[in-house]
Amino acid sequence: MARLIAMFGLLFALTAPAIAADSASLNRQQQFGDVIIHYNAFASGLLQPNVAKDNGLIRSKGQAVINIAVIKGDKTVTADVDGSVADLTGRKKELSFRPVSENGSVNYIAQFAVEPDSSATYVFTINVKAGDGDTHTLSFNQQIFSDQ
Template sequence: MTLVSLTNTQAVAADSASPNRQQVFGDLTIHYNAFASGLLQPAIATEYDLTRSKGQGVINITAVKGGKTVPARIDGTVADLTGRQKVLDFRPIAENGSVNYLAQFAVEPDTSATYVFTINVNAKGEQPHTLSFTQQIFSDE
């Protein structure tokens, strides 16, 4: 099972921005998903050097143009509802001819909490775009 298929099928989350977990900017579509890293199978976590823990979340960002992923510079922040904010450190993951960008962040263990994400995407050949969304992460899995 690939990381992309895992995050698309097993992540349990409530999303206020888009039920499809995507935002469209002209011909560029940004797909996003955040989830508790405990949902990852151990082999997947090891393969992608991700910490599998009830206290860690993962965010996955993909920029798509013309049906294909495109390279991008991704940065952003995550904040809890108390306003505590953390800078996200994205890294590219190339897989099967596509590229995804992953970052990990701390979550409250053994509970569900809502997080506010602000993501800046600068895809090659495109204007920079910013997307913001809230997502509830269930870390008791």
């Protein structure tokens, strides 16, 4: 869990310029009752090679990653996560999330194509069905710098 939290913190620090440039919550989270959903999208080139390999992710200027963590109480909980990403022209792609578990903690990641060597804003719509039985939808824009 400590490694996962450290990885999430590192990714947050590395993507601070993108965070400041978008309209998403500066905390990169939304709360729905007692469920808090943390989210972050970033260029996959920001990942350390061993982290990418261990999680089956491709490091490339043409790929990005979105990470979702669902928190209830003080721990992550399992959920059904799906959603889509669109560029500002409206081209939409479905995201295929998969769980990544470590030390009893679970995050949900999906990889998606981005324009290489550019900076573009993407529009995300994410649906999370957590243990409370409700489906929570979050929508946010995020700029991704894919020249990393």
